[in-house]
Amino acid sequence: MSMEGAAWHSLWSTAGAQKDNGGVTRQTVRRTIAFAKPYRARLVVFVVFSVISAFIAVATPLLAGQIVNAIVARTDLQLIIFLAGMIALVAVAEAGVGLLVRWISSQLGEDVILDLRKSVFDHVQRMPIAFFTRTRTGALVSRLNSDVIGAQQAFSGTLSGIVSNLVTLVLTLIVMLGTSWQVTVLALVLLPIFLIPARRFGSRIASMRKEAANLNADMSTQMTERFSAPGATLVKLFGRPADESKEFFVRAARVRDIGVKSTMMQFVFVTALTFVSALALALVYGLGGFYAVRGDLAAGDVVVLALLLTRLYAPLTALASARVDLMSALVSFARVFEILDLKPLIDQKPEAKEFPTGPLGVEFDNVRFGYPAADKVSLASLEDVATLDARGGEEVLHGISFTAKPGETIALVGSSGAGKSTIAQLLARLYDVDSGAVRIGGLDVRDSTFDSLRSALSMVTQDGHLFHETIRSNLLLAKPEASEADLWSALRRARLESLIESMPDGLDTVVGERGYRLSGGERQRLTIARLLLVQPAVVILDEATAALDSTNEAAVQAALGEALRGRTAIVIAHRLSTIREADAILVLEGGNIVERGTHSELLAAQGRYAELYETQFAQADQGTGGASGSAESMPAAAQ
Numbered sequence: 261m262s263m264e265g266a267a268w269h270s271l272w273s274t275a276g277a278q279k280d281n282g283g284v285t286r287q288t289v290r291r292t293i294a295f296a297k298p299y300r301a302r303l304v305v306f307v308v309f310s311v312i313s314a315f316i317a318v319a320t321p322l323l324a325g326q327i328v329n330a331i332v333a334r335t336d337l338q339l340i341i342f343l344a345g346m347i348a349l350v351a352v353a354e355a356g357v358g359l360l361v362r363w364i365s366s367q368l369g370e371d372v373i374l375d376l377r378k379s380v381f382d383h384v385q386r387m388p389i390a391f392f393t394r395t396r397t398g399a400l401v402s403r404l405n406s407d408v409i410g411a412q413q414a415f416s417g418t419l420s421g422i423v424s425n426l427v428t429l430v431l432t433l434i435v436m437l438g439t440s441w442q443v444t445v446l447a448l449v450l451l452p453i454f455l456i457p458a459r460r461f462g463s464r465i466a467s468m469r470k471e472a473a474n475l476n477a478d479m480s481t482q483m484t485e486r487f488s489a490p491g492a493t494l495v496k497l498f499g500r501p502a503d504e505s506k507e508f509f510v511r512a513a514r515v516r517d518i519g520v521k522s523t524m525m526q527f528v529f530v531t532a533l534t535f536v537s538a539l540a541l542a543l544v545y546g547l548g549g550f551y552a553v554r555g556d557l558a559a560g561d562v563v564v565l566a567l568l569l570t571r572l573y574a575p576l577t578a579l580a581s582a583r584v585d586l587m588s589a590l591v592s593f594a595r596v597f598e599i600l601d602l603k604p605l606i607d608q609k610p611e612a613k614e615f616p617t618g619p620l621g622v623e624f625d626n627v628r629f630g631y632p633a634a635d636k637v638s639l640a641s642l643e644d645v646a647t648l649d650a651r652g653g654e655e656v657l658h659g660i661s662f663t664a665k666p667g668e669t670i671a672l673v674g675s676s677g678a679g680k681s682t683i684a685q686l687l688a689r690l691y692d693v694d695s696g697a698v699r700i701g702g703l704d705v706r707d708s709t710f711d712s713l714r715s716a717l718s719m720v721t722q723d724g725h726l727f728h729e730t731i732r733s734n735l736l737l738a739k740p741e742a743s744e745a746d747l748w749s750a751l752r753r754a755r756l757e758s759l760i761e762s763m764p765d766g767l768d769t770v771v772g773e774r775g776y777r778l779s780g781g782e783r784q785r786l787t788i789a790r791l792l793l794v795q796p797a798v799v800i801l802d803e804a805t806a807a808l809d810s811t812n813e814a815a816v817q818a819a820l821g822e823a824l825r826g827r828t829a830i831v832i833a834h835r836l837s838t839i840r841e842a843d844a845i846l847v848l849e850g851g852n853i854v855e856r857g858t859h860s861e862l863l864a865a866q867g868r869y870a871e872l873y874e875t876q877f878a879q880a881d882q883g884t885g886g887a888s889g890s891a892e893s894m895p896a897a898a899q
């Protein structure tokens with residue numbers, strides 16, 4: 261197998277399923293080169309200084325040879341002092357140029373990393389929600405970290421190494437051959453003894469590093485999933501911590517083994533290099549000495565050859581593994597490109613428009629929709645599977661049509677899986693419809709700008725996700741320009757003012773991941789405050805199914821009253837009070853609207869709604885005499 265073949269083999273054996281979608285192709289190489297284009301000028305400066313550095317490197321042995329010749333001839337003391345001074349000067353120049361080359365190459369590498377990070381981050385942000393529901397967070401984070409760093413290596417490490425080593429090697433060989441081709445050729449005879457295992461070692465080490473990188477990615481996935489508050493709760497309630505530990509330990513232990521093995525291999529490699537170059541040195545001194553005694557070679561030339569030889573093996577070794585290094589870097593590039601190539605399914609059209617101002621109605625016009633299959637939205641390597649599932653895409657909404665006039669409230673009820681949340685997600689354009697249209701204020705959401713959609717529509721979800729940041733920054737997310745007075749006004753209307761005031765840090769209190777330090781009701785009120793800051797014309801509300809204590813319940817109801825007032829609302833309803841007050845109730849079953857009307861109309865119709873009411877709700881209603889009490893609830897997700 262050729263060296264390139266060996267490198268590929270070792271990479272593929274660990275990269276596994278990468279072959280289909282993350283493989284290094286000619287296209288990857290071309291794109292990587294295109295990626296380097298903005299840095300062309302700096303690359304040229306870098307190559308120029310690398311060449312200068314290589315020239316300086318051969319100057320010292322040559323000057324040392326001259327000194328030895330002068331000493332042997334016992335002639336000119338001044339010349340010896342001059343040459344020694346030159347050697348000192350060359351040393352200064354070598355250090356200076358060396359620093360400069362390092363500086364240029366590290367700047368180049370860091371700039372590449374910055375560019376790549378920014379483009380990957382921006383691109384991932386544009387991905388549709390379907391992508392995030394499928395991707396393993398840890399795998400994605402590791403792609404942003406380790407692969408981007410791997411790609412950087414291509415520039416700062418591998419590329420600079422190849423250029424300067426190649427120049428040094430060629431120059432050193434030219435000077436050596438010019439000094440004595442016989443001694444040089446003989447010294448090089450030993451080379452294969454060293455280079456053959458060097459190639460093997462290089463690719464083996466690269467493949468072990470790759471395996472370690474994959475294991476590290478797995479560990480970070482496991483940690484991000486298990487160490488989040490909900491993940492940790494799940495492990496405590498249902499999981500087996502011992503099994504989790506074992507799984508983690510097996511991977512960590514393998515990383516340790518790889519660490520020890522690759523360090524040892526590197527050490528053996530360096531020892532072998534030192535040994536072979538020591539043998540070659542013996543040859544140079546022996547054969548060079550022989551020629552010198554015979555008068556065919558000056559004593560100084562023997563010194564030149566010996567000194568140059570010590571500078572020959574290091575670049576040779578580096579070049580022996582350069583291809584493997586380059587391949588690893590290209591694999592990293594390929595993995596980064598793989599993410600950049602994912603098309604954001606939901607994008608803003610160039611001619612996108614803004615929604616009209618003022619109250620807005622909502623219209624679903626014969627909407628059909630199926631969730632996209634995995635292979636449309638994700639990458640196998642990010643889901644931890646070999647190939648993506650092409651199945652799916654079955655229709656879950658079969659021609660949904662309804663209208664909510666500006667200011668109206670529409671309640672969605674129906675069995676679990678009937679399609680209520682799907683309707684909410686289509687309205688928020690988290691997915692695009694397959695056919696038909698979703699319109700807000702008469703404008704198709706697909707023709708609107710993202711900014712305008714964000715200010716026209718807000719969603720209050722059941723779990724009210726909050727970032728692990730201060731209450732203030734969680735609120736400002738909705739309206740960055742909001743004043744202090746705006747924030748407090750929203751909090752007052754969301755019935756949170758006194759709670760936040762009583763906290764020692766007030767608005768600067770940090771709420772834990774998913775807002776875990778707040779109660780369910782408080783969390784939901786904070787998301788309502790967020791909504792009140794945006795003042796959207798349209799509200800989507802997923803009512804909490806969980807029963808809250810009466811104080812919390814009353815506060816949430818009051819906050820919701822504020823949130824819905826004067827706005828068009830689509831509510832996935834669980835409370836009878838909401839359902840009663842809705843302008844229309846849509847009863848969904850299996851992706852169809854099977855009934856529509858008001859509470860009394862639907863009860864009179866004695867259909868599916870009446871059935872849901874009887875089985876799920878009548879008892880609760882009896883308790884309150886049918887009044888719209890705040891604690892009564894009707895599970896919209898009736899089984």
Ligand SMILES: Nc1ncnc2c1ncn2[C@@H]1O[C@H](COP(=O)(O)OP(=O)(O)OP(=O)(O)O)[C@@H](O)[C@H]1O
Pocket residue numbers: 393631656674675676677678679680681682683896897
């Ligand atoms: N991300 C998804 N990918 C694929 N299918 C999905 C996805 N989310 C929901 N579905 C499917 O779409 C159908 C409608 O689900 P939806 O969540 O809209 O129901 P729902 O009425 O809101 O139910 P619930 O009251 O239980 O939340 C179900 O068959 C469900 O399995």
